[in-house]
Amino acid sequence: MNRLNNKVAIVTGASSGIGRVTAKLFATEGAKVVVGARRQPELDRLVEEIRAAGGEAVAVAGDVRSEEFHKALVAAAVDTYGALDIAFNNAGTLGEAGPSTGVSEAGFSETLAINLTASFLAAKHQIGQMEKNGGGSVIFTSTFVGYSFAFPGVAAYAASKSGLIGLTQALAAEYGQQNVRVNAILPGAVDTDMYRDMNDTADKQAFITSLHALKRVATPDEVARSVLYLASDDASFVTGTASLIDGGASITRT
Numbered sequence: 001m002n003r004l005n006n007k008v009a010i011v012t013g014a015s016s017g018i019g020r021v022t023a024k025l026f027a028t029e030g031a032k033v034v035v036g037a038r039r040q041p042e043l044d045r046l047v048e049e050i051r052a053a054g055g056e057a058v059a060v061a062g063d064v065r066s067e068e069f070h071k072a073l074v075a076a077a078v079d080t081y082g083a084l085d086i087a088f089n090n091a092g093t094l095g096e097a098g099p100s101t102g103v104s105e106a107g108f109s110e111t112l113a114i115n116l117t118a119s120f121l122a123a124k125h126q127i128g129q130m131e132k133n134g135g136g137s138v139i140f141t142s143t144f145v146g147y148s149f150a151f152p153g154v155a156a157y158a159a160s161k162s163g164l165i166g167l168t169q170a171l172a173a174e175y176g177q178q179n180v181r182v183n184a185i186l187p188g189a190v191d192t193d194m195y196r197d198m199n200d201t202a203d204k205q206a207f208i209t210s211l212h213a214l215k216r217v218a219t220p221d222e223v224a225r226s227v228l229y230l231a232s233d234d235a236s237f238v239t240g241t242a243s244l245i246d247g248g249a250s251i252t253r254t
């Protein structure tokens, strides 16, 4: 408890899955949270739940492809709570999937826009604000796909998410002196809407499960607890990392 006392955090992709659970955990740990995604009703329900549990949160609905949305999230943090200390840039999409020879330029570009360019735009506005209050922690949601694991049919997703690792390293090097830490999490499979949409049969789920040493997929809470670590002062010397939270998928051949 209280690992994020007096901290102000932005969480995107907060309307479901990993982002929703992380926003609740941040609030439980004392952070004031600005939650973002496109679906306003889901965000409103999340804010209600956080407040009912004694926490503090506000919602800003929008699309991460818009630079104005990132400005609005930072403004909400500063206007409502006076600062910005933590940003979990987690919104993402699988995008256009299927054999790469059939993927459209529009589909490929859209996937990069949501998963990669949006994360750059987010950090651009978040870091400027964090510098004003002595530093902060930026965390991007990448994935094991495109790093330690390759699947056919997800070229745009893999390219966009591995791009986040380069972005993480560049920003960590650039803003370390300002005490802004930047890290990426690389989850294995996590039981969320995205996972269930991709793996919609028992056979597919059994295959994905078998790829992990732990022979199961993660719960969103297991990922949230790793994000909490990177967000908190416990990780005060951790920056520029690509942090696998993959149940041993990267070392499993059996």
Ligand SMILES: NC(=O)c1ccc[n+]([C@@H]2O[C@H](COP(=O)([O-])OP(=O)(O)OC[C@H]3O[C@@H](n4cnc5c(N)ncnc54)[C@H](OP(=O)(O)O)[C@@H]3O)[C@@H](O)[C@H]2O)c1
Residues within 6 Å of the ligand: 012, 013, 014, 015, 016, 017, 018, 019, 036, 037, 038, 039, 040, 042, 062, 063, 064, 065, 090, 091, 092, 093, 094, 114, 141, 142, 143, 144, 186, 187, 188, 189, 190, 191, 192, 193, 194, 195
């Ligand atoms: N589940 C897995 O196995 C897994 C593994 C590794 C990494 N990840 C990554 O984890 C992150 C969270 O995914 P999840 O598994 O928790 O799935 P999810 O429940 O589908 O969450 C995706 C979130 O991203 C938001 N989002 C998508 N496009 C957006 C846009 N254009 N603008 C604003 N928000 C947008 C969605 O909100 P709205 O629809 O309300 O906008 C939703 O809150 C993603 O970046 C994903 O790539 C997932």
